[in-house]
Amino acid sequence: MFVVSDELQQERAKALAQRWGFSLADSPREGVQLQITRERLQLVEQSEGAPGAVYVDFIGGAVGHRHRFGGGRGQTIAKAVGLKGGNNPRVVDATAGLGRDAFVLASLGCHVTMIERSAVVAALLEDGLARAADDLDVGGWIRERMHLIHADAVAWMDSLDESDLPDVVYLDPMFPHKQKSALVKKEMRLLQKLLGFDEDEAALLDAALRIARKRVVVKRPDFAHPLAQRKPSMAIKGKKHRFDVYVRAAM
Ligand SMILES: C[S@@+](CC[C@H](N)C(=O)[O-])C[C@H]1O[C@@H](n2cnc3c(N)ncnc32)[C@H](O)[C@@H]1O
Structure with missing residues (x-):
């Protein structure tokens, strides 16, 4: 599984990849991947008509x-x-x-x-x-x-x-x-x-x-x-x- 992050989240992405055995990517790829944003970790699919991001939200x-x-x-x-x-x-x-x-x-x-x-x-x-x-x-x-x-x-x-x-x-x-x-x-x-x-x-x-x-x-x-x-x-x-x-x- 790939973890995609922007420059600001690279350290967090590295730690996450190491902890779970994921690979790092600095730009989105075709298919299902994890994305680390300032707010959260989410699962996304890059393809036409794909559903929106999936993440865990116990508050909202x-x-x-x-x-x-x-x-x-x-x-x-x-x-x-x-x-x-x-x-x-x-x-x-x-x-x-x-x-x-x-x-x-x-x-x-x-x-x-x-x-x-x-x-x-x-x-x-x-x-x-x-x-x-x-x-x-x-x-x-x-x-x-x-x-x-x-x-x-x-x-x-x-x-x-x-x-x-x-x-x-x-x-x-x-x-x-x-x-x-x-x-x-x-x-x-x-x-x-x-x-x-x-x-x-x-x-x-x-x-x-x-x-x-x-x-x-x-x-x-x-x-x-x-x-x-x-x-x-x-x-x-x-x-x-x-x-x-x-x-x-x-x-
Ligand atoms: C339908 S989802 C559960 C949804 C959950 N009840 C909820 O409220 O979000 C089923 C989950 O069980 C996990 N699972 C299935 N078999 C498992 C097993 N033998 N050990 C641990 N996890 C398992 C799957 O990876 C999947 O994430």
């Missing part, structure tokens, strides 16, 4: 809006992970992506360990977390409750110590989307182009079921079959998604 945009007006513990994702009363489960988000679901869960009180295997996506997420950590409104709990690990989640979950097992494992592997609308879709299209589809869903679910003390929650498009064709204990339907819940023990 759709994610920040949902935080301010999003319905708190009554929303379906909260019910799916078992947020009842003062219950604040420890969650492993094993498919962190751009961190939106992890952010919602952390904003509701969960401690979330985010696992992301793509270096490009992990770099975008790390950049978004660093910017949000300085925010007066959300920075405090983001620093305390959201932690990113760049790893393959199957291997990482398999090597976890008994004393570190989480209450909940949350899974949202890439699903082939066909629609072409709205901001989230734009991000998904670019990520799909970069990452392809996640093909280790059975291994992910097996590993998650081994380590979750209380439950595994799988986010699916409302029309999709359950992950790895395994029937969940219950399904909670939201507006666009369904959460399949595999219960291991009472919360």
